[in-house]
Amino acid sequence: MKKCIVLLIAVSMMTLGLTATAADKLVIKSSDVHGDGYPTVEAIKYMGELLDTWTNGRITIQVFGSMQLGGEKEALEQVQVGALEMTRVSVGVVGPIVDEFNAFNLPYVFRSSQHMYNVTDGEIGTELLQKLEKGGLIGLGYMDAGSRSFYNSVRPIKSIDDLDGLKIRVMQNPIFVEMVNAMGGNGIPVAFNELYTAMQTGVVDGAENNPPTVIHQKHYEVAKYYTLTEHLMVPEIFVFSKKVWDTLSETDQLLIRKAAALTVPKERELWKAMVDKALNELSEMGYNVIKEIDKEPFIKATEPVRVEFGSKYLDLIKRIQAVEG
Template identity: 45%
Template structure:
């Protein structure tokens, strides 16, 4: 979807909202590529309920799920221009725009989900959210993106050697492209919505993602081998258009910030349940799950990726602080 096309879609959505918006002084349009019912979608809906209650009905949120307003790269631009008010986005597409987001996108930077939570809930997470401000965005909160692992249509991936020469989809991020190259595979950046057909037609061999995305996208239907290497534990981010933010009073800005913060534990609870349900569904459907692999060679292969992308004092400091977080 081109920016022009998705911009038109967003504007049409704005018109469609006119009727419901009459009940609120301000209706914030929120975008998500995931389907209705997905934890990130439901978390922003929950945020909207909190806002409506706490503002006595003045502030509302309308969530456009399933990439109705475009794929993430397009919606980021729409949000920066103020066409979309709120946007739940993966961290990868921000890597080439906001330097600080590179750090949490590094392979194996987080030792576990608990480690990621400790980092993102603290001072480091606050610093990264603040970095969005210089790019016409307001960082509100981090949601879970789960542990991302490889899946493909051809064979079980039990070691790094099995990845050699495979064509694997990655998000549109230089770090993820270099990660795949360091593991011996050929990286193919593609929008999320194109992955199913690309695997089905043999354009790519596979991709990498978490349990809920692997399941909800239907990718397990065309790529039945899932390897739990957990190379990425990347948080996702909820951002707001700076243009929309500046239209709010300081009191309403505080309401938006607090509602976003209060949606995080709700999202995490839904996420844990969804991960379990998604895993059970793909296993029941016959997917082959490779659970026990030696991650050490994968981790060691990331040295040149870190050397290439962690080049400034800011990034080096962030990496050191993340690694030192217990």
């Protein structure tokens, strides 16, 4: 497989009449708030391995995880001015640059993981990445950050009626408060570092997040019911500094884009493996995990939220919903 990839790139460069023999060595510094073992970090390492192999060590990637270079906002600012070559960020961080990315934060904008992939891999995703250039960024691709689902200590959520009256911790954003309220629950903003204690003391009955987070934060100790409502699927993106990009040869730009294209499915593969592992661990602990649920009532209940907070993006949302998947 790797030989085929190398051959493909060689043919592409020959077609363009390009040569990399005289190019300078390039060390791409990349930042991530997560540490070793996390899918986004390991995926960027994989991208580095591809570039290293294809260029005989001329292009490499040095990953700085665990917020060594600051949080997402700080890293993005460094990329914009060319002090850092690359970073992986949540779409919310680039919302001020390309407003349409905020549409991804709305509940049930994506019907499934495959639907999200079809959107981000297609025309819509490409258009949004291209718009990042006005902010000094080259969008290389999207990464899977999983889906958020409900977990609580009171009762299993088998239908939307089971959410009635439950106090659910949400991120400190009015969209998410109204989302839970629209489903019949009571959305309560709580700082993430206070969530365990809030569930332990009954300030909230539960929360919403992905399965690996329940494991890593030991929330299974204070909540025993998990239902895959998958009400939020918000992709993440990895971006390159346009200031640095413009100094690169077309050959190197081509190589980086090809490596990025192969990194996207690799990260998805790593993410799925981590989620499957977390769900299995929860089941083995005796955790009540409900994987199948009728989502249509949840989707219908949150329509007013999409209309209220997505009024600026209605055309985009219609295009997203028209994509198959």
